[in-house]
């Protein structure tokens with residue numbers, strides 16, 4: 601459904617991705633692992649349209665979207681939850697969610713309420729400013745805001761970074777429940793091996809700007825594999 605072919609992308613004249621290809625099917629959750637600085641965030645920013653690749657192509661259902669900006673991609677229902685969350689700190693939780701609904705393709709009334717049904721912790725905080733939430737609550741808000749745009753594919757960049765374990769479990773349970781009842785796909789960049797293993801159908805190892813290997817979630821239980829290909833074990 602989402603397909604990237606031979607992406608070369610980076611900053612200025614310096615490529616960070618060196619011919620990276622990947623595809624994500626409907627309802628598939630694909631994890632991405634790699635050392636710091638290997639280009640995981642650069643990949644996400646290229647997929648969402650913040651970075652225009654120097655060469656290569658990106659398509660959604662066969663339609664080329666390589667040159668389309670982030671707003672068009674949101675309308676095409678590619679959602680992005682960036683590393684560091686980037687919620688609006690001076691807007692309330694409710695207003696943050698309304699912004700997410702506005703940027704998406706589906707402008708139906710009631711979307712915010714539908715999404716909130718999965719986020720009881722946020723329902724209690726609706727009138728609080730985003731900046732006054734804990735890190736974990738902000739992460740939940742960033743995911744909920746993205747879901748308000750009704751994404752077909754959600755790009756999630758290190759959602760567990762700096763988050764308390766109970767909220768990490770909530771996020772994992774929520775994403776697994778969504779997979780059961782919708783066809784949404786996820787591309788998940790993550791350093792937390794337990795989390796990526798719990799959620800991913802396949803895990804791509806990124807090394808020097810390319811996919812160097814594809815692992816099954818089961819492979820991640822093998823410390824030798826993890827040491828060899830990820831160096832995090």
Ligand SMILES: Nc1ncnc2c1ncn2[C@@H]1O[C@H](COP(=O)(O)OP(=O)(O)OP(=O)(O)O)[C@@H](O)[C@H]1O
Nearest residue numbers: 611612616634635636637638639640641642643683
């Ligand atoms: N705005 C920028 N301008 C120039 N170089 C950048 C910029 N952002 C990132 N880089 C460089 O691109 C390389 C890849 O960075 P990227 O953030 O994609 O890596 P990453 O795999 O996501 O790492 P991390 O796990 O640390 O977030 C790094 O060497 C980084 O210094």
